[in-house]
Amino acid sequence: MSVSAPSEIGAEFTRAADDLLRGVLGRESVRAEIDRSGWSSVGWDAVVDAGWSSVLLDERHGGLGLGITEVSGIFTAVGRHLLPGPLLDHAIVAPLLANWTSAPAAERLLSATEGARTMTFLDVQARGAAHAKPPRFATAGVYGEVDLVPFGARSDDFVIVAEAGDGRPCVVIVDARTSGVEITETASFDPLTRYSHVSLDGASAEPVLDQGSTQGASIEARLATLRATLRLMIACELSGMARAMLDESVDYARERQQFGKPIGAFQAVQHLLADMCASVLCLDAACEMDAISAAGESGDETIAGLHAKAVASATCRAVAEGALQVHGGIGFTIECDLHRWVQHALALQGVYGDERELARMLGDRLLVGAFEPWG
Amino acid sequence: MSETFETYRGRARTWLENATIPTLPDDFTERFEIGLAWQKELHRSGWVGIHWPREYGGQGLTIEHQLVFTNELVRARAPQPIGLIGLDVVGPTVLRYGTEEQRRRFVPRLLAGDEVWCQGFSEPNAGSDLASLRTSARADGDELVINGQKTWTSWAANADWCAVLARTDAAAQRHKGISYVLVDMRTPGITVRPIVQLTGDAEFNEVFFDHVRVPKGNVLGPIDGGWSMALDTLAHERAGYALRRGIENEVSYLQMLDAIRSDSEQPGNKDELASDLGMTYVHLRAFRALTQRTARRLLADDIPSPYDSVDKLMLGASEQRLFGMALDLLGPSRMAPSSRPHGLHADQIIKGYLYGRSASVYGGSEQIQRTLIAERLLGLPRSR
Numbered sequence: 183m184s185v186s187a188p189s190e191i192g193a194e195f196t197r198a199a200d201d202l203l204r205g206v207l208g209r210e211s212v213r214a215e216i217d218r219s220g221w222s223s224v225g226w227d228a229v230v231d232a233g234w235s236s237v238l239l240d241e242r243h244g245g246l247g248l249g250i251t252e253v254s255g256i257f258t259a260v261g262r263h264l265l266p267g268p269l270l271d272h273a274i275v276a277p278l279l280a281n282w283t284s285a286p287a288a289e290r291l292l293s294a295t296e297g298a299r300t301m302t303f304l305d306v307q308a309r310g311a312a313h314a315k316p317p318r319f320a321t322a323g324v325y326g327e328v329d330l331v332p333f334g335a336r337s338d339d340f341v342i343v344a345e346a347g348d349g350r351p352c353v354v355i356v357d358a359r360t361s362g363v364e365i366t367e368t369a370s371f372d373p374l375t376r377y378s379h380v381s382l383d384g385a386s387a388e389p390v391l392d393q394g395s396t397q398g399a400s401i402e403a404r405l406a407t408l409r410a411t412l413r414l415m416i417a418c419e420l421s422g423m424a425r426a427m428l429d430e431s432v433d434y435a436r437e438r439q440q441f442g443k444p445i446g447a448f449q450a451v452q453h454l455l456a457d458m459c460a461s462v463l464c465l466d467a468a469c470e471m472d473a474i475s476a477a478g479e480s481g482d483e484t485i486a487g488l489h490a491k492a493v494a495s496a497t498c499r500a501v502a503e504g505a506l507q508v509h510g511g512i513g514f515t516i517e518c519d520l521h522r523w524v525q526h527a528l529a530l531q532g533v534y535g536d537e538r539e540l541a542r543m544l545g546d547r548l549l550v551g552a553f554e555p556w557g
Numbered sequence: 558m559s560e561t562f563e564t565y566r567g568r569a570r571t572w573l574e575n576a577t578i579p580t581l582p583d584d585f586t587e588r589f590e591i592g593l594a595w596q597k598e599l600h601r602s603g604w605v606g607i608h609w610p611r612e613y614g615g616q617g618l619t620i621e622h623q624l625v626f627t628n629e630l631v632r633a634r635a636p637q638p639i640g641l642i643g644l645d646v647v648g649p650t651v652l653r654y655g656t657e658e659q660r661r662r663f664v665p666r667l668l669a670g671d672e673v674w675c676q677g678f679s680e681p682n683a684g685s686d687l688a689s690l691r692t693s694a695r696a697d698g699d700e701l702v703i704n705g706q707k708t709w710t711s712w713a714a715n716a717d718w719c720a721v722l723a724r725t726d727a728a729a730q731r732h733k734g735i736s737y738v739l740v741d742m743r744t745p746g747i748t749v750r751p752i753v754q755l756t757g758d759a760e761f762n763e764v765f766f767d768h769v770r771v772p773k774g775n776v777l778g779p780i781d782g783g784w785s786m787a788l789d790t791l792a793h794e795r796a797g798y799a800l801r802r803g804i805e806n807e808v809s810y811l812q813m814l815d816a817i818r819s820d821s822e823q824p825g826n827k828d829e830l831a832s833d834l835g836m837t838y839v840h841l842r843a844f845r846a847l848t849q850r851t852a853r854r855l856l857a858d859d860i861p862s863p864y865d866s867v868d869k870l871m872l873g874a875s876e877q878r879l880f881g882m883a884l885d886l887l888g889p890s891r892m893a894p895s896s897r898p899h900g901l902h903a904d905q906i907i908k909g910y911l912y913g914r915s916a917s918v919y920g921g922s923e924q925i926q927r928t929l930i931a932e933r934l935l936g937l938p939r940s941r
Binding site: 432435436443444446447448449452453455456457459460463464465467468470471472489492493496537538540541542543544545546548549551555556 | 807810811814817818827828830831832833834835836838839842843844845846847849850864867870871924926927928930931932934935936937938939940
């Protein structure tokens with residue numbers, strides 16, 4: 183067994199992100215804005231200024247050129263402190279596409295990593311709809327429907343996974359305010375996300391990554407890497423959320439008194455919290471191991487992404503339910519902060535597949551011997 | 558400077574490729590004999606006591622070398638050495654707390670498989686509440702006289718020696734007044750009664766002590782000071798056990814997967830099979846992630862730790878999930894050991910499932926572990 187340790191720089195980023203977000207999102211006014219609008223201008227400006235979108239970006243584009251084990255801790259902190267906004271799109275999708283592509287339109291991705299424009303990634307597979315049809319891209323423009331687009335109404339640009347004329351996938355960029363784009367806000371129960379439905383009817387689009395511009399790897403392989411990385415980072419975010427819900431629950435169990443003692447002195451409550459704690463630690467370890475495995479030479483990033491996201495989806499859902507139980511009546515109200523994590527966890531559970539879907543994808547691969555389980 | 562892990566791994570792999578690896582038979586007594594012969598062979602070639610000091614028969618290497626070899630054993634589908642109570646628990650306690658004379662007397666033979674150990678801790682009325690044990694060891698001149706009864710004593714019928722926790726001071730409070738006594742199983746007054754377990758094996762025994770006389774020189778550590786020693790060592794060994802058992806479960810999974818893949822008939826719902834296999838893989842791989850941290854704690858000598866309780870809890874859960882899934886794949890053949898649904902070996906799965914139910918009981922039940930996590934990791938008030 184090789185015993186690999188997490189990265190030092192990653193730990194630095196985690197601490198810095200934690201401090202920054204605690205400071206900004208701890209403010210009463212910021213939380214009120216988020217509750218009202220599902221957005222925080224102060225919070226978003228702060229992360230843009232912090233330069234998190236440049237962590238993965240190559241040095242030739244003015245980035246830091248680091249890897250996913252360095253950036254993952256930022257997402258754990260985002261989950262812990264519940265920052266709203268398309269950070270995955272800005273800190274993962276934009277820099278990776280910019281690193282890979284030779285297309286001239288890559289310049290437009292950099293306006294997202296620099297924070298000049300707000301960008302959202304539209305991938306029908308993100309909604310768990312592996313079988314859903316992606317939009318079509320033809321010379322005249324892009325055509326199709328994408329549902330449940332987070333922050334769609336706040337976006338300046340859409341980066342869209344589409345199907346090119348030759349049947350192969352490609353990624354194109356569309357100005358959200360151009361003609362042929364229709365954005366309809368749809369209802370959301372997640373206090374951290376506002377959804378939109380995006381209709382594309384001949385909207386003018388430029389390719390940012392296609393088979394002609396991938397510089398070596400196939401477009402399919404690039405998209406697989408992108409989705410694996412997104413799954414890993416969402417897993418980290420869920421891990422931060424699960425940890426926060428556990429901490430909230432332990433604090434509450436120490437404080438809340440019944441029968442003349444804290445409810446955390448009762449074994450029934452203790453054992454529920456102990457189970458939550460064990461699964462939170464396991465998720466944290468899984469995120470770390472899978473990120474290291476995906477970043478390594480011999481690791482299988484797709485498997486690592488499927489695994490981390492499966493553990494995260496199952497764990498965060500179970501921890502949310504445990505936390506609600508520990509909090510009793512107050513947990514059932516929006517007066518208690520817990521509801522933000524709970525509802526956001528339910529929203530993220532299914533993004534790029536929930537645990538059932540992902541377990542099936544892993545099982546399918548295991549049955550045909552597509553990878554060595556303990557390789 | 559010891560050899561690098563990669564060279565060591567290569568040497569271990571080559572040795573295992575050339576060795577005749579035994580298949581352990583069904584019959585318990587035969588299995589014990591073959592396992593013991595395998596331990597002796599491993600020892601002759603320097604694969605036992607890898608991180609133990611050379612002067613007591615070990616190889617003087619590091620715990621990481623030991624982890625490398627454990628992995629190679631599993632990779633080669635080879636059994637572990639049989640004398641695990643000695644290797645995992647009694648030996649380390651003797652090394653840590655024994656006199657020089659005791660170390661030289663007991664450790665080399667224990668490593669060589671020349672002497673097999675069992676551990677007399679649990680009693681009919683002292684399970685999770687081990688400190689309420691009642692077996693007594695009364696001083697009489699240069700000897701202790703032991704009276705009482707131990708139970709769930711694994712391998713007692715095959716063991717040469719037993720590490721007994723006994724009360725040397727009847728007046729002292731629970732945890733005080735307990736001593737750790739090394740008892741020769743051939744001493745007059747010892748009766749062993751095997752107990753057949755759910756798996757059909759008689760690994761368990763009851764051990765009765767009727768005026769058993771033991772020299773005082775066989776007390777390990779101070780008289781009346783056995784309790785903390787015993788617990789400390791148990792805790793020390795927990796981390797290594799979680800790592801090894803985790804790997805064994807991975808091998809069981811791999812064997813099931815091999816069987817299912819090579820099954821030509823592939824009956825039933827493929828989607829459901831993929832879901833079950835996938836979800837179990839998710840859990841086993843998450844446990845592997847957890848034990849990578851355990852390995853780091855071991856290497857940093859950061860054990861025992863309250864995190865060991867997390868490992869223990871999750872190990873039980875993942876082992877039970879693995880065999881629970883496998884048992885369900887047997888369908889109506891759940892209790893028919895000779896059937897082969899999905900190509901699976903029902904006999905191994907039935908035994909694995911039944912044995913797995915003990916994973917949340919032995920070495921501190923899952924309820925005890927949860928209480929420890931609540932108190933020591935989460936800082937919740939004591940509930941007792």
